[in-house]
Amino acid sequence: MGDLLAVVVDGLIYSSWLFVIAAGLTIIYGVMRILNMAHGSLYALGAYAAASLVGVWMRGGQPPFGTYLLLVAAALLVGLVMGPLVERGLLRFTYGRDEVVMVLVTYALFLVLEDVIKLIWGVESYFVTEPYGLLGTFELGPLSYPVYSGVLVLAAVVVGLGLRWGIYGTRYGKLLVAVIHDREMAAALGIDVRRVFLVTFTLGTTLAALGGALTAPTVSVVPGMGVEVIVLAFAVVVIGGMGSMQGAALGSLIVGVVRSAAVHYLPQVELFSIYLVMALVLAFRPRGLFVAPEARKI
Amino acid sequence: MRRLDRTTAVLLGALVALLALGPVLPKWAVFLVTVALAKGLVALGLLVLMRAGLVSFGQGLYYALGAYAAGMTVQALGVGDAVPMLLLGTAVAAGAAGLLGLLLARYRTIFFAMLSLAFSMILYGLLVKSSALGSTDGFNVVPRTVLGLAASRGGIYGLAVICCFAAALGVHLLLGSPLGRLAPAIRDNELRVEYMGASVRNAVHLFVVLAAALAGLGGGITALAVGHIDPEMAYWTTSGEFVFVAILSGTGSPLAPFAGAILLELLRSFAYEYSPNTWQMVIGGAMLLVILFLPAGLWSVFARRRRAA
Numbered sequence: 001m002g003d004l005l006a007v008v009v010d011g012l013i014y015s016s017w018l019f020v021i022a023a024g025l026t027i028i029y030g031v032m033r034i035l036n037m038a039h040g041s042l043y044a045l046g047a048y049a050a051a052s053l054v055g056v057w058m059r060g061g062q063p064p065f066g067t068y069l070l071l072v073a074a075a076l077l078v079g080l081v082m083g084p085l086v087e088r089g090l091l092r093f094t095y096g097r098d099e100v101v102m103v104l105v106t107y108a109l110f111l112v113l114e115d116v117i118k119l120i121w122g123v124e125s126y127f128v129t130e131p132y133g134l135l136g137t138f139e140l141g142p143l144s145y146p147v148y149s150g151v152l153v154l155a156a157v158v159v160g161l162g163l164r165w166g167i168y169g170t171r172y173g174k175l176l177v178a179v180i181h182d183r184e185m186a187a188a189l190g191i192d193v194r195r196v197f198l199v200t201f202t203l204g205t206t207l208a209a210l211g212g213a214l215t216a217p218t219v220s221v222v223p224g225m226g227v228e229v230i231v232l233a234f235a236v237v238v239i240g241g242m243g244s245m246q247g248a249a250l251g252s253l254i255v256g257v258v259r260s261a262a263v264h265y266l267p268q269v270e271l272f273s274i275y276l277v278m279a280l281v282l283a284f285r286p287r288g289l290f291v292a293p294e295a296r297k298i
Numbered sequence: 299m300r301r302l303d304r305t306t307a308v309l310l311g312a313l314v315a316l317l318a319l320g321p322v323l324p325k326w327a328v329f330l331v332t333v334a335l336a337k338g339l340v341a342l343g344l345l346v347l348m349r350a351g352l353v354s355f356g357q358g359l360y361y362a363l364g365a366y367a368a369g370m371t372v373q374a375l376g377v378g379d380a381v382p383m384l385l386l387g388t389a390v391a392a393g394a395a396g397l398l399g400l401l402l403a404r405y406r407t408i409f410f411a412m413l414s415l416a417f418s419m420i421l422y423g424l425l426v427k428s429s430a431l432g433s434t435d436g437f438n439v440v441p442r443t444v445l446g447l448a449a450s451r452g453g454i455y456g457l458a459v460i461c462c463f464a465a466a467l468g469v470h471l472l473l474g475s476p477l478g479r480l481a482p483a484i485r486d487n488e489l490r491v492e493y494m495g496a497s498v499r500n501a502v503h504l505f506v507v508l509a510a511a512l513a514g515l516g517g518g519i520t521a522l523a524v525g526h527i528d529p530e531m532a533y534w535t536t537s538g539e540f541v542f543v544a545i546l547s548g549t550g551s552p553l554a555p556f557a558g559a560i561l562l563e564l565l566r567s568f569a570y571e572y573s574p575n576t577w578q579m580v581i582g583g584a585m586l587l588v589i590l591f592l593p594a595g596l597w598s599v600f601a602r603r604r605r606a607a
Contacts, residue, residue, distance in 0.1 A: 035408060037538075097593070101589060104542065104545055108589070112578070118575055230534075234412065234415065238412050238416070275416045278416040286404070287409070
């Protein structure tokens with residue numbers, strides 16, 4: 001019984017972390033049809049930015065509770081700088097190319113960013129312990145969890161609800177949906193697709209960086225931390241259906257719970273259990289759980 | 299006798315040149331070219347797929363299978379000759395693709411890429427956890443003989459050159475055959491291909507198996523040349539590199555992937571030598587430049603000049 005509870009709670013925590021990252025990936029794909037391989041690097045950038053900001057803040061002798069705001073500030077900083085920079089500086093020259101070519105463009109960007117990170121922060125690891133240590137732990141039945149994990153879950157819920165409201169509840173969100181459904185028609189109706197792309201990519205980048213910033217306190221921030229995240233986020237997005245927000249949520253839950261179940265019951269299969277699920281979903285629902293099949297074009 | 303067409307003549311020329319260069323090249327260059335040729339084989343398989351409009355982000359699966367099968371030939375079967383090692387590697391990779399292809403052949407575009415990625419990551423996960431195969435460390439592969447002669451760098455190089463020649467010639471002949479001509483047709487419009495009475499699924503399945511066999515052969519040659527194999531060979535970054543080589547080279551000629559692979563290995567070696575901290579950046583930057591300014595790959599430079607002449 002305790003085992004099952006642990007599986008569910010661990011899975012939930014893991015899913016929350018995944019969801020924030022996958023939401024950014026899926027919104028970029030949904031609107032721009034770009035499967036962003038550089039997403040993992042942006043995630044790592046967020047983590048490094050958070051580590052640096054918190055480091056400076058603590059050395060300045062500021063109140064430690066301010067570090068939570070700093071995590072969000074780091075994500076916003078990375079998003080608002082890198083989003084426009086990458087979209088305006090690189091991606092806009094490649095619009096209209098094949099989706100697979102776009103994967104390669106972002107793969108090249110991933111290689112470049114990985115080294116940029118090493119150039120800025122070096123190869124040593126960084127630790128951000130304050131936000132994690134401050135909150136202590138709480139008891140859940142026989143198990144004890146850090147309160148910070150609860151913060152992660154809360155953050156994911158806030159991000160999810162915020163995106164839902166932003167996309168379906170605001171005027172701008174409706175424009176976004178129009179672009180998702182038919183880019184050309186949206187443009188013909190006077191929607192500034194270029195600006196929608198810029199905003200979307202910046203939003204997606206911010207989410208990736210937020211995922212990184214929120215994770216920074218729980219791990220050591222090291223070079224290469226983004227590499228594994230990319231394929232994990234891919235798995236989530238593919239399972240849920242690329243471009244679907246509900247899909248990203250369900251995909252994260254599935255991947256999170258499968259992984260934590262594997263860790264608890266069958267540690268040998270941890271790594272590939274996720275990809276096994278991804279392959280199975282693709283085998284039976286090629287476009288993912290939340291996306292309707294497309295008619296064949298003649 | 300039929301006159302040799304231009305590509306066959308160039309291939310023959312390349313075969314003779316590479317074999318003649320073998321004894322002259324410095325040791326590091328022999329190693330570099332052998333590894334590059336092995337990767338070129340994988341990219342050659344991707345070229346066939348790309349002609350049909352398919353890009354696989356999981357060729358690392360077959361690459362690693364070929365390498366591990368070659369390694370197991372020594373470890374488990376006790377056969378130490380390079381040729382049966384390569385044959386078994388190729389056969390295992392092709393066999394795996396024969397099975398997976400049943401599913402893969404139904405997928406297109408990004409879904410094809412993602413499903414093949416998932417398969418390769420499953421293998422990666424399996425290899426990392428299997429202690430009998432050395433987990434993350436992998437194991438050493440030391441061939442004892444090459445075609446009965448004592449194994450040497452040069453012998454493996456020669457074998458690699460001959461394998462690549464045969465593969466490139468085979469792919470060249472295939473692309474000119476009716477089956478090969480189906481590939482661009484499938485990319486342009488599958489439904490019309492079916493109206494003509496050809497089976498798109500069978501053709502795609504065959505291309506998948508062929509690409510896998512080439513990747514398996516490449517993996518086997520890498521195992522022989524490097525003398526060590528590990529699960530990284532199945533990781534998605536390895537697969538990404540193959541796609542990079544294929545796109546860098548373009549689909550213009552079966553010779554292009556080898557030229558592209560040698561170029562990439564040279565670029566990597568020199569970038570690693572002169573800026574060890576930023577070699578990934580150099581490669582990424584080169585990749586972006588090619589994609590932005592040479593959409594049809596490096597080979598298009600030659601092709602354009604030839605047309606202009």
